[in-house]
Amino acid sequence: MSINRKELEEIATLAQLDIPEQQLGEITASLNQVMAMIEHINEADTAAVKPMGTPHEAQQLIRPDAVTDCSHKKDLLALSAHADEDHYLVPKVIE
Amino acid sequence: MINLSIRALSELLQQKQISIQELCGVYHDRCQSFNVNTNALISICAELSAAELLQAQQQLDAGELLAGVPLVHKDLFCTQGIKTTCGSNMLADFKPPYDATAVTQLAAAGMVNLGKANMDEFAMGSSNEHSAFGVVKNPWDSQRVPGGSSGGSAAAVAARMVPVATGTDTGGSIRQPAAFCGITGIKPSYGRVSRHGMVAFASSLDQAGVLAVSADDCGLVLSQMCGHDPLDSTSLKTSTWQWDKPKDSNMQGLRVGVPHAWIDALQDEGIKNKTTEAIEYFKQQGASIIDIELPHADLAVSAYYVLAPAECSSNLSRFDGVRFGHQTNAAENLEALYRKSRSEGFGEEVKKRIMIGAWALSAGYYDAYYLKAQKVRRLISEDFNKAFESVDVIASPVSPELPFKLGEKADGVSMYEADKFTIPASLAGLPCLSMPIGFTAGLPVGLQLIGRYFDEQNILALADKYQLDHDHHMQIPEAFL
């Protein structure tokens, strides 16, 4: 598996990253190196193998439906680079 | 004093031969003076927190062993009101409004936080060269890397800027820097320590652990960090554990599995010799050495570089410049806000992994790569299960190479492949540690011990027994004496 520049641009769009034009070639090559390495997983016969998502077979923790937290409005909005006293602000979205 | 064990430091404090303030002061001074040489810390607390000192004193009075012992946290543990950068420009000014559970638990025992340790950005890297806050230098040779991603934690302990540091390990990020810096480091079983408040890299692999001088110190601190956390669905209900230090170095009856194929393939004769010597010592002490095979372990790096980037690509989507973290100055529209904030905030290695992950999860590749890699992960895990039918502990090299020179490895893939001994146990979620087993060419060499799931006791006990008869872990680089 390998990707070309156009596919790299599509991936960058999915990941919301900018890649400067002059770096496209270099990054494509670098990703293709990794992809070549990844390709080895195909050497394994996994026909009868179940995917493993997590190392342990434990039960998911379930929480009772209780309100245990209170407002953090001030703390949260203070972390934002752009907020008014009530809201986070972003460049206008046209739906 | 700077080479005393936690038990010895605690005794000094209990007997009032030194106060908590004095002890922490000594280390605080060392942090400040040696950070210039090592760059091990991203931030050093300007002064010790009065509240922490009070808590430390109360815990000391209550007889708590860890009370008053200073430490630094890897800079991806959220610390309330204290900058938590993850080694990234993205979080250069991020002061979390809450503490990670591990941080809370260590503070509750009276440990005193002196600062935050440097790291590869978002824990992605094996050399600490991928930090937005500069490279960390290996205390044993300032031309060389300390390993990564917990390189700052490892270097800080190696230079005795602190007796202990927290770290995290996703594919070797505690063990490899511990080996490179000549100290002991343990990554516990997945689910042993809460991940709440640890900025996530790869959720199904990340696990917090300890870097310290000795296995005993690691065991003491890990006992305090672990335990079930209702804020982390993947932390296990049975995760409370107490380190039990063995009485002697007798290894009678212990079955140590060795993947000889790994050792045979080592290119570095020094590492090979040290590894063989250490295993020979186990045998002398009465352990039986059993050759094991891990047939799918060769695929571990490949599977890991699908799974970890996939999870990271999603975990790092929250850094969009809106609610916290870096926001670009030049956003004419929403798309630009996202793309510029993220591109300016993330370093090259992080961006690369995000893109690999986005690709592996994208339509058309999911089954062939992501799902396939999860299946390979199970095969690797089953290899370990099979091996542990006939052995109690597995011993192997940590890294196929010695600490390399800064800037020496431009090629990403060769750096990835150097994690081939540490990644398999990460995929299986097993407890594993690295301990110093000597020096070659003036550089430290580590040995990896891997245990059964939730059997931290056996690997730490084996390391502790080894350390009773050896002083490799007690060595301090000359410049930091």
Add this chain to the structure above:
Amino acid sequence: MSIWDRWEMVIGLEIHVRLATNSKLFSGMKASYGASPNSQVSFLDAGLPGTLPVINQKALEYAIRFGLAVDAEIPPVTVFARKNYFYPDLPKGYQISQMDDPIVGKGHIVIKTDEGEKTVEITRAHLEEDAGKSIHDKYDRYSAIDLNRAGTPLIEVVSEPQMSNAKEAVAYMREIYTRVTHLGICDGNLQEGSFRCDANVSVRPKGQKELGTRAEIKNLNSFRFIEKAINHEAKRQIKLLEAGEKIIQETRLYDADKDQTRSMRSKENANDYRYFPDPDQLPIAITDAMIEAQREHLPEFPEQKIQRYINVLKVKADDAAIIANDIQMAAFFEAADAQSKADADLNAKFLLGEFSALLNAKGESITTSKIDVVSYAGLLDVVAAGGISRKVAKTVLEDMWDSGEAAAAIIKAKGLGQISDSSALNELINQVIADNPSQVADYRAGNEKMFNYFIGQIMKKTKGQANPVQTKQLLEELLNE
């Protein structure tokens, strides 16, 4: 010839039902509607690094309960997945939803339209977290983000594309609405978005098997709008097709003011969601015990209620249907029935008659009524025992509303109780007989119609308080003496 002779619609609905839990799906933050902006946002809800989701038990239970109410399969294991896309009101850059193993599998419901009954299959229903809200009209250049809603629990109920006109779609939506409100898992508040719907609409020439290209109309939250929106959208598509153009698969927004749909530009790029199992959570085992516990919570649905009201409580069929189909009214009716000794039929008549009239006049609903069920039942008892007539009861009801006092107190204070004292009635009737000699003669001569004249006179004198049964009996006796 109508266009519907040449074309037919195919409609599938995705209904989002907000679950009426106290806390959010994955955090302990309050989940209620209408709080001041960003005041109900936990660190997790804001997507802060290091925070981890822990599932709300009640949300799981409610989802299972829904599954049982639509005869659906509940799988033994359910898994959360991440749906990855960037949007300002999606704090983590992914929504925690479900993909491969939803909590509710295939089910079905029966809908009724003028054309009769029809079974509509439900493909699945899955649990997911809601997004926050983007406010576009507060600033010219910015959209403002409120995350209060982010993380509130939803089930998304997905139907098969089996509805062939807008009326069926509305009937389906109403039936699901009835189920979720009767189950008590949703507050059913349409204005607040507790129940909203996306409609997938396509058209095809009559008789054609293959489905046409569909458009998705987002966020319909009224039964009236959904009908109009679907009809409008189908006509738009037919117009395009008849002009030889193609339908683009896209997301559209219905503008109720203009009665038209338009393309949503903001959703254009979001086409590869890279779903994968959420590595922060483990698979959830749904045990038989969990399912059976929810089965016990299954309520009586309107159809069953109507039968019981008619057959057991002896309520008139029309009244039974009106009451049973209104969940609040049914609850009030049943509570009053339990409180009061009056016949359920009187209860039903009074509830739909005098009480509903009063609520209408006051512009209130049964849930905001100032008269609670206990007071209401008290009044019913007085009427049933003949203490006052229904006509007087109406004025007592108004007094109860205004004063907040109990019926008995008002009746006593105002002397409204019926005159049932036979000696008092005797005296009154004798008086009327004495005052109207010619009418008495007339009656005694055989004009039986005059009887009602005397009743009228007595009621006039007593302002309607004379007990009608007793009055009639006594009057007969005295006139026939």
